[in-house]
Amino acid sequence: MASKDRILRLKEETRCNILEAALQIVKEEGWQALSMRKIADVIEYTAPIIYEYFNNKDAILLELNRQGYLKLSRELVEARDRHRLPAKQLEDMWLTYWNFAFANKELYQGMFGVATSCSCEMVNKLAEAAKPYELFSAVIGELMNIDDLEGDVICTKYYTFWSVVHGLVSINLLSRGWSDEINRQVLKDAIGGIIRTMTT
Amino acid sequence: MASKDRILRLKEETRCNILEAALQIVKEEGWQALSMRKIADVIEYTAPIIYEYFNNKDAILLELNRQGYLKLSRELVEARDRHRLPAKQLEDMWLTYWNFAFANKELYQGMFGVATSCSCEMVNKLAEAAKPYELFSAVIGELMNIDDLEGDVICTKYYTFWSVVHGLVSINLLSRGWSDEINRQVLKDAIGGIIRTMTT
């Protein structure tokens, strides 16, 4: 019964095609535009067929995320194995993480809940969105005795602050954080640390 | 023609009601569940009426975001004015930012693109999602000469790393970042800084 095997192989291939089609659509049109019917179009079937391979749309997203984590993990291992000193390893691993995020934008968005959905391009043009930056940079300038609020120094410092805090926040909002105690410690350490680099 | 004014006031009130209803629904059921018909239900009208106040659904989201930025800005100003020393101001302002995020989860999610949509609860249960943490914590433990990989110290350090990098990444993915030069500098500074706190 080798024909059984062939059929099984074909089935496995279709499953793969579905995932590839999904990722392709997401890359071309974003997560928002992904639909069962579009996937079906790409693999040249009709939508209900997909339900023979995945329970529902979420299952497809989940599998894509799973593959994302696997890919990231592989790259992290490679980065680690490029060095012997832990400090070097760590540095390379985080750089690899960084590069992974941009080389696989869509996957990263899915894995860590960074949404481009909504009306984000418009948000960027929202005048009110710039207000917090103005508030912070004024204080940073004061603290560092810098008058030129347009300079890169203030921008960089603000950016550093924002990254830690926003990173911490969004990780917590996706409920992937740890205890409140650790949160407080990280927040205090990070903010205190950055402030120290600015005053000394 | 005082009746004109009354009607205008009513219109303004309805506009307000729409926004309130939208926020209420989002708070109760999440962004995903927000629909024009549901908003209409709450304000006791039918859906098409909403289009006399907002061009489309995105315009409602945008206005909610706008209000979010205004609220955050107000709170930041208050925090600043509680102190005289810039260092203290900065500390309080970031703490205020932090508190705002959790006191206004939904608004923050909208403002900064933190999506709970997708299948995020499931992602948390994905075994593969824990792999990167394991990889990193092993190296951190090695670097700090700690054998107990379950301890809070490693967890905290990993968390700090992750927050900066993920924060930086997600800010960039939402295209609210600055130049590549600044990115590189922040990344290098932050990672290097944290590594230094671990070795000395």
Place this chain on the structure above:
DNA sequence: TACATTTGCTTAACGGTGTTAAATGATTTA
């Protein structure tokens, strides 16, 4: 070979979405 069963796939449908156009009915204007 002839019939029955299974398989692969599609069509049709349900209830939902954002959005628009037409219809309705009340209110204001002339």
Place this chain on the structure above:
DNA sequence: TAAATCATTTAACACCGTTAAGCAAATGTA
């Protein structure tokens, strides 16, 4: 009182995820 304007609703379109029913070809069985 007749005409015009306004607020509001109903109906519709095209899409969405998902399920059930139908169909036609391939397979198993006699």
